[in-house]
Amino acid sequence: MSTDVRLTTDDGVVHEGDQSISEALSAYGNKIRGGELGSLPAFLGLIVLVIIFGALKGDVFLTAFNFANLLTQSSMVIVLAMGLVFVLLLGEIDLSAGFGAGTSAAVLAVALTQKGLPWYVAILAALATGALIGLFIGVLVARLGIPSFVVTLAMFLGLQGLMLLIIGDGGTIAVKDPVILAIENNNLSIVAGWVLFAIVVLGYALTSGRRILQRRSQGLTTQSNSLWLSKVIAIAVLYGAFTWQFSKERSLNPQATSIKGVPYIVPLILVLLVVLTFVLSRTAFGRHIYAVGGNAEAARRAGINVQGIRIACFVICQVLAAVAGILFASRDNSVSPSTGGSTTLLYAVGAAVIGGTSLFGGRGRVWDAVIGGLVVGIIGNGLPLITQQAGIQFIVTGLVLLVAASVDALSRRRSAASGRA
Amino acid sequence: MTSTSGSGENSSTPLLSLRGVHKSFGAVNVLRDVNLDVWAGQVTALVGDNGAGKSTLIKGIAGIYPFDTGEVAFDGEPVKITGPRQSNALGIEVVYQDLALCDNLDVVHNMYLGRELKSGVSLDETTMEQRARETLDGLSVRTLKSVRQVVASLSGGQRQTVAIARAVLWNSRLVILDEPTAALGVAQTEQVLNLVRRLADNGLAVILISHNMNDVMQVADNIAALYLGNMAAQVSKTSVNHQQVVELITTGRSGDLGLQQAVAL
Numbered sequence: 182m183s184t185d186v187r188l189t190t191d192d193g194v195v196h197e198g199d200q201s202i203s204e205a206l207s208a209y210g211n212k213i214r215g216g217e218l219g220s221l222p223a224f225l226g227l228i229v230l231v232i233i234f235g236a237l238k239g240d241v242f243l244t245a246f247n248f249a250n251l252l253t254q255s256s257m258v259i260v261l262a263m264g265l266v267f268v269l270l271l272g273e274i275d276l277s278a279g280f281g282a283g284t285s286a287a288v289l290a291v292a293l294t295q296k297g298l299p300w301y302v303a304i305l306a307a308l309a310t311g312a313l314i315g316l317f318i319g320v321l322v323a324r325l326g327i328p329s330f331v332v333t334l335a336m337f338l339g340l341q342g343l344m345l346l347i348i349g350d351g352g353t354i355a356v357k358d359p360v361i362l363a364i365e366n367n368n369l370s371i372v373a374g375w376v377l378f379a380i381v382v383l384g385y386a387l388t389s390g391r392r393i394l395q396r397r398s399q400g401l402t403t404q405s406n407s408l409w410l411s412k413v414i415a416i417a418v419l420y421g422a423f424t425w426q427f428s429k430e431r432s433l434n435p436q437a438t439s440i441k442g443v444p445y446i447v448p449l450i451l452v453l454l455v456v457l458t459f460v461l462s463r464t465a466f467g468r469h470i471y472a473v474g475g476n477a478e479a480a481r482r483a484g485i486n487v488q489g490i491r492i493a494c495f496v497i498c499q500v501l502a503a504v505a506g507i508l509f510a511s512r513d514n515s516v517s518p519s520t521g522g523s524t525t526l527l528y529a530v531g532a533a534v535i536g537g538t539s540l541f542g543g544r545g546r547v548w549d550a551v552i553g554g555l556v557v558g559i560i561g562n563g564l565p566l567i568t569q570q571a572g573i574q575f576i577v578t579g580l581v582l583l584v585a586a587s588v589d590a591l592s593r594r595r596s597a598a599s600g601r602a
Numbered sequence: 603m604t605s606t607s608g609s610g611e612n613s614s615t616p617l618l619s620l621r622g623v624h625k626s627f628g629a630v631n632v633l634r635d636v637n638l639d640v641w642a643g644q645v646t647a648l649v650g651d652n653g654a655g656k657s658t659l660i661k662g663i664a665g666i667y668p669f670d671t672g673e674v675a676f677d678g679e680p681v682k683i684t685g686p687r688q689s690n691a692l693g694i695e696v697v698y699q700d701l702a703l704c705d706n707l708d709v710v711h712n713m714y715l716g717r718e719l720k721s722g723v724s725l726d727e728t729t730m731e732q733r734a735r736e737t738l739d740g741l742s743v744r745t746l747k748s749v750r751q752v753v754a755s756l757s758g759g760q761r762q763t764v765a766i767a768r769a770v771l772w773n774s775r776l777v778i779l780d781e782p783t784a785a786l787g788v789a790q791t792e793q794v795l796n797l798v799r800r801l802a803d804n805g806l807a808v809i810l811i812s813h814n815m816n817d818v819m820q821v822a823d824n825i826a827a828l829y830l831g832n833m834a835a836q837v838s839k840t841s842v843n844h845q846q847v848v849e850l851i852t853t854g855r856s857g858d859l860g861l862q863q864a865v866a867l
Contacts, residue, residue: 395728396728399729399732401728402748459724463724464723464724464725465720468715471704471707474706475704475706476702476703478702479701479702479715480715482698482702483702483716484716484717485716543704
């Protein structure tokens with residue numbers, strides 16, 4: 182793989198040639214050694230967990246039925262964690278995101294049942310609720326300068342109360358709207374699943390290919406064709422295998438009901454992943470979020486509206502929490518005062534951190550929420566197969582969170598020592 | 603490396619000219635009747651002891667704390683600088699001592715921070731990277747391997763270089779550097795001073811604030827010494843020696859130069 186050419190122009194500046202596969206690997210190795218671990222620990226954790234649960238309870242765990250179940254189980258935590266990434270990037274926290282999801286879900290349920298509104302109005306109402314909550318938190322944090330920890334701790338309690346008031350005396354509101362229920366419980370048709378496959382692979386190949394050509398035409402360093410091609414093939418093979426598995430019958434009792442096809446939740450999460458990643462890495466707004474998280478004073482002097490960025494991130498977090506709330510309502514077929522409570526928030530923060538988003542701000546990606554959410558989801562899915570004791574399940578999950586936070590802290594120290602961020 | 607031009611009594615019009623500038627904070631007169639001329643293509647060193655008013659003077663030029671009274675002329679035209687935007691619009695850029703860089707962003711991102719180029723909604727990364735590289739090449743910066751390096755991975759001198767390059771990127775005409783060598787080692791100080799000299803040689807006006815007399819004598823074309831809020835003297839470097847500059851800083855006068863009677867304390 183030696184397509185690499187190192188050009189030294191007459192001004193003495195070293196211009197590197199296109200990056201080959203071996204160079205990409207060694208650059209990645211340098212990053213890891215420098216303490217920029219990214220999603221690597223989460224990825225390794227994912228593989229180790231699948232092997233452990235597969236070895237201990239393979240007959241139940243390693244089935245397509247269980248994996249589809251795992252995806253839908255993880256989806257709420259993943260979406261919630263996506264929102265938290267925006268807040269964590271600023272070095273802030275939103276402890277009320279879980280009950281924000283619950284409150285939005287309660288608004289959704291009330292709109293659907295007691296008001297009899299159509300599903301799209303109910304969804305809009307839920308999202309608007311999230312935006313309002315986020316705006317309230319954002320203004321308190323950015324304008325008044327109250328630490329986000331305190332504001333959202335107060336909101337943690339306040340939203341729990343608001344939820345109780347919205348739900349009312351009944352205690353639980355059943356959600357029967359077929360569209361809402363379909364989000365978590367139905368699947369794409371087989372054809373639609375493969376169309377999605379084509380969109381994912383071609384979409385990646387074309388957008389990344391276009392960028393490579395653009396950079397090459399401007400004489401800038403970029404990936405070599407072989408590196409680009411091997412990435413495209415890797416995505417095609419992995420996502421193809423995934424689609425193929427989910428296209429097969431996975432019902433435990435095929436005579437009674439047939440379950441096949443990629444769950445609806447997969448395209449939903451993919452769309453969120455692509456859109457939010459675009460916002461964070463390809464727009465000025467996203468760049469400013471990183472800047473505020475890295476050095477707020479520098480961002481302010483560069484003319485960035487720091488308060489506006491802070492408020493926007495809390496709004497985004499709570500709107501995504503509202504999306505998670507809709508997923509909760511869909512999955513549970515109901516909304517109760519415990520929706521979004523208990524371990525939800527902890528798991529979502531854990532997911533973002535396990536995925537590689539720093540608790541100290543300035544570093545993180547939306548992708549971290551997906552891979553971290555899958556790790557948390559696998560633990561939640563696999564542990565009950567091994568032990569029924571809730572005590573052990575809590576302890577193990579707590580330990581995984583601690584390990585992730587330690588990896589974050591240690592890699593930060595390491596990168597400080599090696600002069601990275 | 604040695605300056606060739608550099609007469610304080612330059613015949614051409616100064617790029618920036620302050621006349622009778624005053625600034626007070628409450629009852630404290632920080633700047634009193636200060637005159638200053640800055641020419642394009644020259645490094646003007648602004649020296650003075652702590653509390654002499656150096657920072658207030660440059661913050662006034664940058665529009666952060668506008669002057670109370672006095673005349674400011676830019677390019678021969680009288681101007682009123684009442685905010686940072688106006689000074690930016692004139693082409694005045696300040697590199698502060700803390701550099702104001704984001705460690706978690708790369709060199710290109712930092713150079714364009716807050717003024718990103720866009721194509722549609724998305725960032726125009728290729729153009730930004732190309733122009734950043736051109737700017738660095740134009741300053742003959744050889745110390746940066748890749749403009750896609752994260753700033754946290756750079757040395758102190760390299761960071762200073764990035765901060766200066768960012769100031770130059772915007773067709774700026776006057777660059778103000780606040781103690782650019784204060785935290786640097788010997789080799790890096792040399793690099794940064796070379797860069798400062800090149801800025802002036804490329805036709806920019808440079809104001810250099812420094813406490814280090816060696817730096818000042820090495821790169822400056824003329825020297826403006828502040829003493830307790832008064833401009834003690836602005837002189838061509840060739841007309842003074844090290845000792846005289848130190849006297850101007852510490853006592854406000856040196857022989858015929860400087861304030862003619864003792865300043866009321």
